[in-house]
Amino acid sequence: MHELLRSIKGPESLREMSDMQQKLLAREIRQVVVDTVSKTGGHLASNLGVVELTIALHTVYSSPRDKIVWDVGHQSYVHKLLTGRYQDFCTLRQFGGISGFPRIDESPHDVFGTGHSSTSISAALGIAAARDLKGEKFSVVAVIGDGAMTGGMAFEALNHAGHLQKDITVVLNENEMSIAQNVGSLSKYLSRVRTHPRYFRVKEDIEGLIKRIPAVGNSMVKVAEKAKDSIKYFLVPSMLFEELGFTYLGPIDGHDLVLLKDVLKRAKMLRGPVLIHVVTKKGKGYRPALNNPDRFHGVGCFEVKTGEIIKDGNGQSYSSAFGKAMMEMAAEDPKVVAITAAMADGTGLSEFARVFPDRFYDVAIAEQHAVTYAAGLAREGFKPVFAVYSTFLQRAYDQVIHDVCLQNLPVVFAVDRAGIVGNDGPTHHGVFDLAYLSHIPNMQVLAPCCCSEMKEMLRYALNSEGPVAIRYPRGEGQTVKGYDPGPLVKGKSEVVRKGKDLCIIAVGNMLPRACRVAEQLEKKGIKAGVVNARFVKPVDKEMLAEILKDYDKIAVLEDNVIRGGYGSYLLEQMNSMGLDTMDYRVRLLGFPDEFVTFGDNESLYRAYGLDDTGIYYSLLDLAEGGKGSGISKEKVGYASGGKGVVSKQGEG
Numbered sequence: 001m002h003e004l005l006r007s008i009k010g011p012e013s014l015r016e017m018s019d020m021q022q023k024l025l026a027r028e029i030r031q032v033v034v035d036t037v038s039k040t041g042g043h044l045a046s047n048l049g050v051v052e053l054t055i056a057l058h059t060v061y062s063s064p065r066d067k068i069v070w071d072v073g074h075q076s077y078v079h080k081l082l083t084g085r086y087q088d089f090c091t092l093r094q095f096g097g098i099s100g101f102p103r104i105d106e107s108p109h110d111v112f113g114t115g116h117s118s119t120s121i122s123a124a125l126g127i128a129a130a131r132d133l134k135g136e137k138f139s140v141v142a143v144i145g146d147g148a149m150t151g152g153m154a155f156e157a158l159n160h161a162g163h164l165q166k167d168i169t170v171v172l173n174e175n176e177m178s179i180a181q182n183v184g185s186l187s188k189y190l191s192r193v194r195t196h197p198r199y200f201r202v203k204e205d206i207e208g209l210i211k212r213i214p215a216v217g218n219s220m221v222k223v224a225e226k227a228k229d230s231i232k233y234f235l236v237p238s239m240l241f242e243e244l245g246f247t248y249l250g251p252i253d254g255h256d257l258v259l260l261k262d263v264l265k266r267a268k269m270l271r272g273p274v275l276i277h278v279v280t281k282k283g284k285g286y287r288p289a290l291n292n293p294d295r296f297h298g299v300g301c302f303e304v305k306t307g308e309i310i311k312d313g314n315g316q317s318y319s320s321a322f323g324k325a326m327m328e329m330a331a332e333d334p335k336v337v338a339i340t341a342a343m344a345d346g347t348g349l350s351e352f353a354r355v356f357p358d359r360f361y362d363v364a365i366a367e368q369h370a371v372t373y374a375a376g377l378a379r380e381g382f383k384p385v386f387a388v389y390s391t392f393l394q395r396a397y398d399q400v401i402h403d404v405c406l407q408n409l410p411v412v413f414a415v416d417r418a419g420i421v422g423n424d425g426p427t428h429h430g431v432f433d434l435a436y437l438s439h440i441p442n443m444q445v446l447a448p449c450c451c452s453e454m455k456e457m458l459r460y461a462l463n464s465e466g467p468v469a470i471r472y473p474r475g476e477g478q479t480v481k482g483y484d485p486g487p488l489v490k491g492k493s494e495v496v497r498k499g500k501d502l503c504i505i506a507v508g509n510m511l512p513r514a515c516r517v518a519e520q521l522e523k524k525g526i527k528a529g530v531v532n533a534r535f536v537k538p539v540d541k542e543m544l545a546e547i548l549k550d551y552d553k554i555a556v557l558e559d560n561v562i563r564g565g566y567g568s569y570l571l572e573q574m575n576s577m578g579l580d581t582m583d584y585r586v587r588l589l590g591f592p593d594e595f596v597t598f599g600d601n602e603s604l605y606r607a608y609g610l611d612d613t614g615i616y617y618s619l620l621d622l623a624e625g626g627k628g629s630g631i632s633k634e635k636v637g638y639a640s641g642g643k644g645v646v647s648k649q650g651e652g
Contacts, residue, residue, distance in 0.1 A: 002028045002032060003028075003032070004017075004021060004024055004025045004028055005025060005028045005029060005032060005081065005086055006086065008025075008081070008082055008084075008086065010082075010083060010084050010215070011058035011059075011061075011062070011063050011082055011083060011109075012062075014055060014058050014059045014082065015059055019257060019258055022055055022059070022257055023257060025055065026051045026052055026257070027248075027285070028155075028480050029051050029055075029081055029498040030048055030051055030284075030285035030286065032081065032089065032187070033047050033048060033051075033077055033078070033081075034048070034285075034286050034289075034304060034535070035304060036089055036092055037077075037092070037299065037302075038301060038302050038303070038304045039090075039301060040090075040091075040092045040093050040094060040301070040423070041093065041298075041299060041300040041301055041423060042075040042077070042092060042093055042100050042298070042299070042556055043075070043077070043100065043297060043298050043299075044283070044286070044289050044295075044296040044297070044299050045282040045283040045289045045290075045293040045296040045297050046074045046075040046145070046175070046282055047074070047075050047077040047078055048176050048282065048283050048284050048285050048286055048289055048290075048475060049075070049173075049254070049280040049281055049282040049283065049284050050078060050143075050173060050254070050280060051076045051078050051284070051285070052254060052255045052256070052257045052260060052280075053143075053171070053173065053254050053260060053278060053280065054075075054078040054079050054082060055078075055082070055257060056257055056260035056261045056264055057082075057141065057143070057171070057264065058079070058082050059261055060143060060261055060264040060265055060268060061139055061264070061268070063083065063109050063111075064108040064109045064111060064288070065138050066138050066139040066140070066141070067111045067112075067124070067127050067138065067140045067141065068109075068111065068143065069111060069112045069120045069123050069124045069127070069140070069141065069142045069143065069145035070102050070112075070114055070119035070120065070139045070143050071113070071114060071117060071119060071121075071142065071143060071145060071148045072101075072103045072114055072116065072117045072119075072120075072145070072148055073100070073101035073114040073115055073427075074101075074145075074156060074297075074298075075143070075145070075173070076100075076101060076102050076110075076114075077089075077092070077100075079102070079109070080092075080098065083107055083109035083496075084107070084109075084406055085107065088163045091470065093423035093424070093425075093598060093599075094423070094599060094600075095597075095598070095599025095600060095604070095607075096599065097599075099425055099598055100423065100424060100425065100598070101113070101114055101115045101424075101425065101427055102114050108639055112124075112127070112129070113427075114427070115424070115425075115426075115427020115428060115602075116148070116391070116392070116395065116427060117145075117147070117148035117151050117365050118144070118148045118150075118152070118153040118154040118365060119149025119153065120142040120144050120148075121142045121144060121154055121157035121158060121161065121170055122142045122153060122154075122156070122157040122160075123142070124141065124142035125140075125142075125157055125160060125161050125164070125166060125168055126169055127140050127168060128140040128166040128167060128168045129164065129342060130165065131190055134600055137150055139169065139268055140167070140168050140169070141168075141169045141170075141171060142168070142169070142170045142171070143171045143173060144171070144172060144173065145172075145173045145174075145175060146172065146174040146175065147342060147364070147365055148365060149172060150342075150364035150365045150366060151364075151365045151366060152366060152368065152369070158170070158241070158244050158246070161244075161245070161246070161273045162245025162246060162273060163245065165245060165273065165403070166272070166273065167271060167272065167273075168273050168274070169264075169267050169268070169273075169274045169275075169276065170273070170274070170275045170276070171248075171275075171276045171278060172276065172277045172278065173254065173278055173280055173411070174251070174277065174278065174279045174280070175254075175279070175280045175281065175282045175293075182258075201413045202314060205229060208458055213384060214641055215280065223380075227321065233240045234246060241275045243275060245257065245272070245542065246272075246273045246274060246275040247267075247270055247272065247273070247274045247275070248274075248275050248277065248278045249263055249266075249267060249274065249275070249277065250263075250275075250276055250277030250278060250279075251277045251278070251279050252276060252277065252278045253278075253279060254277065254278035254279050254280035254281075255281070255284065262280070263276060264276070282297075283296055284294075286307075287307070288302075288306070288307025289307070294345060295309075298346075298424075299596070300312065301645070307334075313478065315476035315478075316451050316476065316477055316595055317348075317451075317475055317476055317477065318416070318448075318451060318454060318472040318473060318474070318475070318476075318477050319346065319347055319348035319416055319474075321348075321451035321452075321454055321455060321477060322347070322348045322414055322416070322454060322458065322472070323347070323348025323349055323350070323351055323352060323432045324348075324455075325454070325455040325458050325459075326338055326348075326349065326352050326354040326385065327352055327355060327356075327532040329350060329458065329459060329462060330352065330355075330356050330359060330552070333462070334359075335381065335382045335383045336359065336382075336383045336385065336462060337359040337360070337361065337377060337382050337383065337384050337385070338352050338353075338356070338359065338360050338361070338384075338385050338387065339361045339362075339370050339373065339374055339384055339385065339386045339387070340360075340361075340362050340363070340386075340387050340388070341362075341363055341364065341365055341366055341367045341368075341370050341388060341392065342362060342363075342365050343363050343387065343388065343389065343392075343416075344360075344362055346389070346416070347387035347388070347389075347416050348387070348416075349415065361373070367388060367392050367393065367395040367396040368395060368396045368398075368419055369398050370386055370388070370396065371386060371396040371399035371400055371403060371404060371411070371450070372399045372403045374404070374405050374411045375399075375403040375407065375409050375411060378404075378410050378411050379409060380408075382413065383410065383412070383462050384411055385412040385413075385414055385458075385461075385462070386411065386412070386413055386414065387414040387416060388413065388414070388416065389415075389416050389417040389430065390416065390417050390418040390419075390430025390431075390432070390433045390471060391417065391421075391426070391427065391429065391430050392414050393413065393415060393433065394432065394433075394436065395488065397436060397458050400413075400437070400440065400443075400467075401440055404467050405440045405441060405442045405443050405466075405467050406415075406441075406475075407440075408442045408465070408466045408467070409466070409467060410460040410464055410465055410466055410467065410468075411467050411468075412458070412462060412464075412467075412468050412469075412470070412499050413437075413467070413468070413469040413470070414458070414470055414472075415430070415433055415437075415469050415470060415471040415472070415478065416472065416474070417430045417473070417474045418430040418433055418447075418471035418472055418473055418508070418559070418560075419431060419473045419474075419508075419509065419559030419560065420559065420591075420596055420601055420604050420605075421473075421600070421601075422474070422599065422601045422604070423475045423598050423599065423600065424598060425596075425597060425598025425599075426595040426596055426597065426598065429595075429596050430471070430473075430595060431559070431560050431561050431591050432561055433469070433471050433560070434447075434471070434507070434536055434558065434560040434561075434564070434565045434566055435560065435561055435563065435564030435565055435568075437469050437471075438537040438564075438566070439539075439564065442466045442467060443466075443467050443469060443537065443539065444461075444466070444467070444468045444469070444490075444535070444537060445468075445469045445471065445535070445536040445537040446461070446462065446468065446469070446470045446534065446535055446536065447470075447471050447472070447507050447508030447509075447533065447534070447536055448470065448477075448508060448509075448534075449480065449485065449506070449508055449509065449511035449512070449532050449534075450479050450480070450485070450511075451477035451479060452477075452485065453485040453488075453534075454470065454472050454477070456485070457470045457486045457488060457534075458470060458492075459488075460470075460488045471536075472508065472509070473508070473509045473510065473559065475601075477509075478509065478512040478599075479512070480496065480511055480512050480515050481515075483496050483515070485532070485534075488534070490535070490538075491535050491538040491539070491540055492535065492540050492542075492543070493505075493531050493532060493533050493534050493535060493540040494531065494532045494533065495529070495530075495531055495532075496511065496515065496530040496531065496532050497515060497518055497529055497530035498527075498529050499518070499527040499528045499529030499530070500527045500529070500530070500550070500551075501519075501521075501527050501528060501551075501553065501623050502526070502528050502551060502553035502555060502619065502622060502623050503524045503528070503529040503530075503531060503547050503550070503551040503553070503554050503555070503557070503559070504517070504518060504528055504529065504530045504531070504555045504556075504557055504619070505531045505533055505547070505554065505556050505566075505570070506530060506531065506532060506533060506534060506557045506558075507533045507556070507557065507558040507559065507560070507566050508533075508558075508559065509559060510557040510558060510559055511530070511532050513557065513610075513611075513612060513615060514530045514557050514615075515530055516612055517612055517615045517616050517619060518528065518530050520612070520616050521616065521619060521620065521623065524620065526620070526623045528619065528620075528623075529547075529550070529551065531543065531547065533566060536566045536569070537569065539569060539570060539573045541551065541573060541577070544570070544573060544574070544577075545577070548574070548577075548579065548584070551585055551587045552584050552585065553584070553587075553623060554584065554585070554587070555586075555587045555588075555618075555622060556570060556584045556586070556587070556588050556589065556590075556617065557588060557589045557590070557610075558570075558588075558589070558590045559589045559590070559591075559610075560590050560591065561590060561592070561593065562588045562589075562590040562591065562592060562593075563593050565588075565590055567586075567588035567589075567590065568588070570586075571586065571588075574586075585622060585625065587618065587619070587622050589609070589610060589618060590610070591608055591610075592608070596608070
């Protein structure tokens with residue numbers, strides 16, 4: 001089984017195969033990818049679409065000497081299989097296994113780490129420039145999809161590449177038929193002709209002869225060039241790329257292995273920047289993914305025979321709850337509008353788009369534009385809600401500050417996938433948003449403990465006069481037994497459980513954990529109070545003062561990095577209250593100053609001491625450790641990675 005794939009030791013093995021063997025290899029790869037992703041989850045449709053392209057790239061180019069940079073990395077599974085990771089492929093995206101994205105520490109063939117879109121051309125151009133500065137000889141290829149090409153960074157890189165005229169090849173993988181549909185014999189013919197060395201020699205010879213004609217030579221060359229360009233632009237969708245300084249080849253059938261290899265070989269011979277336009281089908285080779293590529297873009301476990309998704313829970317997700325709340329509030333208020341950056345399904349806005357098409361805006365992969373676009377809408381009296389994953393909002397940090405907060409415009413940021421997101425790993429974890437949002441003037445930051453509270457926070461945000469961010473996690477919303485969140489009041493937290501020995505202040509989805517741990521501690525005779533923070537900013541100073549009257553031991557629990565997070569913000573507030581000489585022990589439980597790896601959420605929480613057991617032992621230690629001698633870095637502990645139940649002393 002999978003005999004050909006099993007025989008692949010590295011890309012060099014491909015060059016020993018016939019065209020027919022490579023076609024059979026493509027079939028085996030699709031089987032392995034489907035079977036593996038059905039068990040691990042991951043990005044299926046995009047990988048099935050690039051099988052032939054990846055085989056062709058690794059046949060023509062000699063990785064890792066030649067550098068292949070994969071944009072986003074959603075489509076890098078085939079690349080991993082062809083570069084010596086077949087035996088480990090079953091561990092894809094699993095804790096301690098191989099990543100779902102290229103990582104430079106995983107393989108020398110992963111020449112640049114990716115996870116966010118529109119970066120490959122910039123990175124590849126930088127590598128090409130370094131190559132030339134060092135006087136080395138190798139090829140550099142950037143592979144980018146048509147979706148990622150909508151990111152402004154990609155066009156910035158194309159513009160710079162055209163200016164520098166470095167030897168670099170950009171493979172534009174169009175899998176949505178959004179650029180052109182003329183994939184046929186004429187396009188193949190034009191690509192073959194225009195890449196043949198004789199074409200350039202003849203072109204130069206003719207131009208040279210014409211220029212020698214007295215008086216009119218140069219003018220005739222200009223007329224000929226205009227005529228040539230008119231025909232070229234009519235026949236080939238190349239105008240943009242050619243004007244940017246690229247030699248354009250295509251469109252090419254991205255599933256024709258022989259043609260792909262031929263075009264890549266010819267492109268390799270050309271000097272200056274080259275763009276190869278290939279057209280592929282997402283999900284090719286697996287009918288459920290082919291018929292529904294969006295559903296199988298990022299997918300959980302599923303049944304291979306039917307394509308039926310295996311649900312890992314029965315509760316309502318935060319994203320779904322957000323989408324329903326948006327529908328309700330848009331029906332009540334015609335000024336409510338929704339914005340997404342190519343994430344309508346992921347953020348729960350698909351139904352909103354169907355019911356309110358005139359008030360729904362998908363700006364494609366353009367987060368910077370989305371934020372400032374929202375600012376413009378807000379300036380004219382509308383109530384824009386930008387639904388975006390936490391990790392992708394990072395890309396619009398300047399716009400959040402300058403275009404929204406500086407002008408105190410009422411833009412609502414629905415920050416989905418906040419906290420850790422599991423198997424996608426460090427490029428997708430949303431563990432920095434509390435830090436990068438809460439220090440911006442005019443910004444309010446809220447964190448719901450459940451779906452119903454998230455709905456109330458959205459209603460509050462839509463009626464606020466300035467910017468508001470609501471951050472919530474991926475997956476199902478949990479509930480706290482016996483707790484019904486009360487009305488939302490600006491800057492006010494809420495007591496969930498009373499105690500006397502220590503107080504746990506929980507942020508958002510960490511509240512259910514805090515309550516479970518409090519129940520465990522009570523069995524040990526330790527009565528822990530629990531507070532639902534609700535507002536990360538502004539901090540509830542009145543509640544904080546009450547806590548400090550009743551407790552000398554305080555723990556802060558957040559699904560965020562500690563540095564710059566809610567706990568740090570709380571300590572600043574305590575310092576401003578003149579409490580730095582009082583006897584308090586404060587423990588901050590969150591993620592340390594490092595990038596969190598990939599794996600299922602519970603494995604990650606356990607590794608960082610943030611599962612129920614880790615928190616229990618950390619707080620048991622806090623409760624039994626007695627009073628400290630003041631708020632200082634020696635007295636502020638935190639959960640540290642890789643130890644499980646650590647109570648390491650850290651900075652405050």
